[in-house]
Amino acid sequence: MRVLVxxxxxxxxxxxxxxxxxxGHDVLVVDDLSNSSEESLRxxxxxxxxxxxxxxxxxxxxxALDAAFADFKPEAVIHFAGWKAVGESxxxxxVYYRENVGSTITLLETMAKHDCxxxxxxxxxxxxxxxxxxxxxEDAPTGATNPYGRTKHMVEQILTDVAAADPQLRVGIxxxxxxxxxxxxxxxxxxPKGIPNNLLPFVAQVAAGRREKLMVFGDDYPTPDGTGTxxxxxxxxxxxxxxxxxxxxxxxxxxxxWNLGTGKPNSVxxxxxxxxxxxxxxxxxxxxxRRPGDVASSYANVDRAHQELGWRAEKSVADACAxxxxxxxxxxxxxxxx
Ligand code: UFG
Numbered sequence: 001m002r003v004l005v006x007x008x009x010x011x012x013x014x015x016x017x018x019x020x021x022x023x024g025h026d027v028l029v030v031d032d033l034s035n036s037s038e039e040s041l042r043x044x045x046x047x048x049x050x051x052x053x054x055x056x057x058x059x060x061x062x063x064a065l066d067a068a069f070a071d072f073k074p075e076a077v078i079h080f081a082g083w084k085a086v087g088e089s090x091x092x093x094x095v096y097y098r099e100n101v102g103s104t105i106t107l108l109e110t111m112a113k114h115d116c117x118x119x120x121x122x123x124x125x126x127x128x129x130x131x132x133x134x135x136x137x138e139d140a141p142t143g144a145t146n147p148y149g150r151t152k153h154m155v156e157q158i159l160t161d162v163a164a165a166d167p168q169l170r171v172g173i174x175x176x177x178x179x180x181x182x183x184x185x186x187x188x189x190x191x192p193k194g195i196p197n198n199l200l201p202f203v204a205q206v207a208a209g210r211r212e213k214l215m216v217f218g219d220d221y222p223t224p225d226g227t228g229t230x231x232x233x234x235x236x237x238x239x240x241x242x243x244x245x246x247x248x249x250x251x252x253x254x255x256x257x258w259n260l261g262t263g264k265p266n267s268v269x270x271x272x273x274x275x276x277x278x279x280x281x282x283x284x285x286x287x288x289x290r291r292p293g294d295v296a297s298s299y300a301n302v303d304r305a306h307q308e309l310g311w312r313a314e315k316s317v318a319d320a321c322a323x324x325x326x327x328x329x330x331x332x333x334x335x336x337x338x
Pocket of ligand 1 (some may be wrong): 084086124125126127149177178197198199200202214215216217218227228229230268291294298
């Protein structure tokens with residue numbers, strides 16, 4: 001199948017592009033490289049033994065997108081491109097609405113114009129907010145507590161409305177829990193710019209000596225060890241979830257929502273200890289105040305993805321820590337070293 005992948009040079013996008021190529025699909029990546037590197041695609045090509053096409057463009061760039069669709073004639077789209085830092089989204093909300101919501105509207109219009117009727121969208125467990133208790137089921141009430149989360153929630157609503165209006169459209173909304181890890185080759189992985197917001201990249205940089213210690217945000221949550229718990233899913237499992245969703249949409253109409261997680265919560269300290277065990281490196285840490293906006297616990301009920309997609313996460317947090325450490329050790333400056 002010809003699959004157009006927006007944001008395909010990023011962390012989850014590059015791993016999914018690799019999986020698509022490995023499964024024999026043809027891929028065109030559309031990415032403006034604002035938070036990613038073309039080097040990731042060179043490495044994807046090296047791992048897959050064949051190249052994805054690449055167009056350097058923002059998804060809001062109607063002309064560039066139109067030309068890409070006219071040329072490549074995609075049969076499906078996977079839409080990763082977007083901004084994703086919760087804190088930043090509270091400072092520059094309009095950029096988030098423009099980049100995340102605006103781009104999706106342009107994309108859907110372009111798809112309609114070019115008779116492309118299948119889209120898989122990167123949503124987030126953040127849409128469960130604090131409206132219900134984990135494990136979250138897909139039918140739980142949704143909302144969001146920050147502009148980033150609201151953009152994901154709005155795009156879900158837009159996709160639902162557009163699918164209701166257009167019976168030809170097939171939509172898969174994937175709610176990711178906490179993606180971690182790297183490809184086992186150590187050639188591609190997560191390469192955050194600046195100080196990492198997320199736990200695993202921060203821990204990896206502490207292990208590499210780039211940062212002195214981890215700040216653990218709170219140890220007074222109502223969890224077994226007092227630190228926050230999350231559902232950490234290996235990025236290679238997550239990539240496989242996208243292929244399973246595409247397969248499903250090949251045979252099923254309508255708009256569908258699936259959680260992609262492991263169903264198992266792990267605490268911050270459990271992740272730190274798993275990383276120490278995988279790397280043999282001690283991770284110094286300090287307990288500090290809770291981070292504003294954090295919830296105590298977030299993890300998925302994964303029954304629907306298992307039943308409908310036949311998909312299940314297979315890799316463990318220990319696997320993800322070993323893969324992250326391999327990636328970080330081989331590429332101390334991410335893709336910066338070429
Ligand atoms: N944490 C620390 N220290 C750090 C970074 C994180 O203790 O330096 C803790 C957090 O408090 C939390 C856990 O590690 O308990 C995970 O934090 P992350 O920032 O890695 O992930 P979040 O669960 O906060 O964020 C993720 C996604 C967001 C999404 C959010 C809500 O990265 O895109 O889930 O679903 F919005």
